[in-house]
Amino acid sequence: MGKYYITTTLPYVNAEPHIGFALEIIQADTLARWRRLLGDEVIFNTGTDEHGQKIYLKAQEAELDPKEYCDGFAVRFDGLKESLNLTYTNFIRTTDEHHITAAQEFWRRCTASGDIYKAHYQNKYCVGCELEKTDSELEDGHCPVHPNLEIELRDEENYFFRWSNYADRLLKHYAAQPDFVIPTSRFNEITSFVRGGLQDFSISRLKAKMPWGIAVPDDNEHVMYVWFDALVNYISTLGWPDDQTNFEAFWPGVQVAGKDNLRQQSAMWQAMLLSAGLPISRQVFIHGFITADGQKMSKSLGNVVNPYDLVEKYGTDAVRYFLLGGLPSYEDGDFSARTFEEIYTSKLVNGIGNLAARTATMVEKYCDGQVPVKQPDRFETPAFWSAYESALSTFRFDEAVRTIERYVTSVNQAIDTEAPFKKAKEGIDVSPFMYQIAEALRQIGLALLPIVPNTAEKTLAQLSIDVVAARLPEGSKWGGLEPGTKVSKNEILFPRLSV
Secondary structure, eight states, X not given: OOEEEEEOOOOBXXXXXXXXXXXXXXXXXXXXXXXXXXXXXXXXXXXXBOOSHHHHHHHHHTTSOHHHHHHHHHHHHHTHHHHTTOOOSEEEETTSHHHHHHHHHHHHHHHHTTOEEEEEEEEEEETTTTEEEOGGGOBTTBOSSSTTSOOEEEEEEXXXXXXXXXXXXXXXXXXXXXXXXXXXXXXXXXXXXXXXXXXXXXXXXXXXXXXXXXEETTEEEEEEOHHHHHHTHHHHTTTTTTOHHHHHHHOSOEEEEEGGGHHIIIIIHHHHHHHTTOOOOSEEEEEOOEEETTEEOOTTTTOOOOHHHHHHHHOHHHHHHHHHHSSOSSSXXXXXXXXXXXXXXIIIIIIIIHHHHHHHHHHHHHHTTBOOSOOOOOSOHHHHHHHHHHHHHTTOHHHHHHHHHHHHHHHHHHHHHHOHHHHHHTTOOOHHHHHHHHHHHHHHHHHHTTTSHHHHHHHHHHTTOOGGGOOTTGGGSTTOSOTTOBOOOOSOSSOOOOO
């Protein structure tokens, strides 16, 4: 049994969960479920980022203590576990006591490496990103990610991290591992950025101006800059530095992040790890943004999509299926109710749902509801699994879904071509074909387990399969259905949408 660790970024708790984070955490959940099916022991981490000026200001607006303000939103983010049917094992809050002590120890180790120093600080700062901005990164004097916020001019004394010390080491690692950042376009982007030279960045704030943060060791006048603190969660959640056994068993791990986190995840954090004398991450996957009907989502436009609302209307599996298969995995994607409902009807109702229903009906009618004698594969199943696993191993969730869809289509087309209803009326034995489509449905059910787990479990239950014991790839080999196994019709997997 291998060890596999995957983590999302930690969303700021300054607003309700949105569909962009739902995409990220469902992607991570899909990989966690897949690795468990391969037999790995998995730690899947997520949580909430609760320090920094943005949250401090929001708490003041709400007239709440910052921790009390964070408590309310943390519950909403943790509630996604049930709503989206997630399997994360760890939910870390950066206000957790263990995380605070871990962040302070990390600071001490970077200090011991000579990479933390105090200096005067003048720069332009985006509160929305909680990042310093150069003139070249601004558009008309505003951050392109947060155009509604004014750029702040800051002039104070802070601690700095010697990021400039690590450009060569980062570039050497990138060259040695060209799939360190996926997709290639993001890998090329971060490589070009680091090659252009790294500037040391501020890692503290004056407590007198912004008190909501982790105290800097041995300096009561400063608190840690939110990014420095938050990034440490990826290892503090594993018990670092106290539980070295667990940490060494699971780290380095895989990180999933949005494209606005590219620099922080694949360069800042990696340099910090090198400074602390720790192994850098295994791999970083960067996904795109989600627009709404072709427009950027924003509160002012009123087009922000809440995942809780989507689940209430369409169901958990429909939401998971759209986010994984209805959007490009490597680039920005667009959400619209029309596209969502088209995919729901064509791929779920008429595709997977229809195949599951007609297979169970025919086996019941022509084989007394039992799996007949085994027959050879007619659906190129080994090629199907090869394409499916290749897609997931390269974070191509959309292609994994397309692979399943092609397999479903091939089985449905075979039913249309074979026309077992007609052959049975003519006295022709259709039981060999019944085995083939029932076994194909088992393959589909297994492949769906990481993607739409509720649907997969219902599909496999029709074939009397215990999903708790499901494993890949052994369990996915053709011929897994044993003759005599009971096949039963289940509830409709995906009801048609009302007009």
